[in-house]
Amino acid sequence: MKLTRLRGFQDHLGADARALSLVEETARAMAYRHALNEIRIPTLERIELYERSSGETSDVVQKQLYRVPRAAEAAGEGDQALRPEGTPGVIRAYIDAGLDRSDPEQRFFYSGSMFRYERPQKGRLRQFNQFGVEIFGRADAACDAELIIMIDEFRRALGLDVRFEVNSLGDGNCRPAFRAALLEWGRAHYSELCEDCHQRLERNPLRLLDCKTDAELAKSAPRSLDYLCAPCRTHFAAVERLIGIAGVPCEVNPRLVRGLDYYTRTTFEVTSSAVGAQSAIVAGGRYDGLVEALGGAAIAGTGFAIGVERTALALAPERYGAGGAPDAAIVAIGAGAVDFAIELARELRARGRRVELLSPERGVKALLKRADKLGARYALIVGEDEIRNGVVQVKDLRAGVQTAVARAAVAAAVAGQPD
């Protein structure tokens, strides 16, 4: 049987791989300017970590987790799972290191693969990459605003046309009242709700708000913004004002809810119309109770994650199209030229040229054809005659002219840029 890749897992070749790298490099540059510190954490964690953060009834825990079965003798180590998201692991590491007590204000970024067992579709994979930011010990609105401003810088750097939406879900004070009102509304309209919403009513009532089956009905549901307590209202107003000052084109969407249970106050989502139905390319928000819920001190937290593959889907191809072609391709004619050619290649590379030494087992014609295909600017041809005369035939493949160049002058002749 042919060995194929697993469903929902992707190979990335050529331009596809370059697009992902461009997204990650742009995100790193963004993180650098915001003085964030990298954090690298394990891919495998205890299942309990996700049960306690995402909620045991969440889809992520109930059916999307990649559980890793252990041999019987290791059963004492507890059940483990590949991470479905980055936030719980970062918090666990933060608490593990004792930072919640010794030095609580921390600004992190991470980059890596996440795993969720879902039915794949455009923009949704079983293994995907997220670039995430998590900030601890900052409860102020300026912090929330800066995250959104950071994302705006990121998407501008990539030339992405996106939609920013924000909402506030309230905190431990006011959210229960909102949730209760939503439940009451759901029960009152039970017969009008779609089948999915009947499930949501039990499992995750906030999700009633973004029902697509009957968007009109969902509009009549209670809105979190109307239930905010005074501090939450003040906080949200400040976030709105600050991102307004920065000129981020952001809309308030009272029906914007997040998938995970732990969000409080500010939530936001950045969507692109270019990537299919799974249109959220960045999403995040505040999760003030989560550090404590995972066994740490009562420390505020806020963050977001960029979906690397989704962002790459939204990218214009000309931004990552040109793969790096070699400056020079070396054509060695005959076995006797190989020693000379390999040394020539080494020297040019030492001087910063991008050089590919072509197979000496094939003919000149085939190698020049190959050099052309690779997009090499120059072909460097060496055979018996050249070695005897101490020269290299430098052929400019774009101009079509060839000149014999003294060995010592080859690097200069191939110079795209000065040394």
Added chain:
RNA sequence: GUGAGUGUAGCUCAGUUGGCAGAGCACCGGAUUGUGGCUCCGGUGGUCGAGGGUUCAAAUCCCUUCACUCACCCCA
């Protein structure tokens, strides 16, 4: 988990009422003894997704199954 669409060469796809599996691109070689692109000529390459059925005969009709894609759900 649910629904729809699509499976023919490495890629993109044709293949008529069932009648010898094709084209373009790519790859390899030649036209040109050690010179690319353009052109011309030739060549390699197929379990027609898989299994079963109907038929003298199936890529084509029927059944089953698998894979991929998109959407629901969920979400980055």
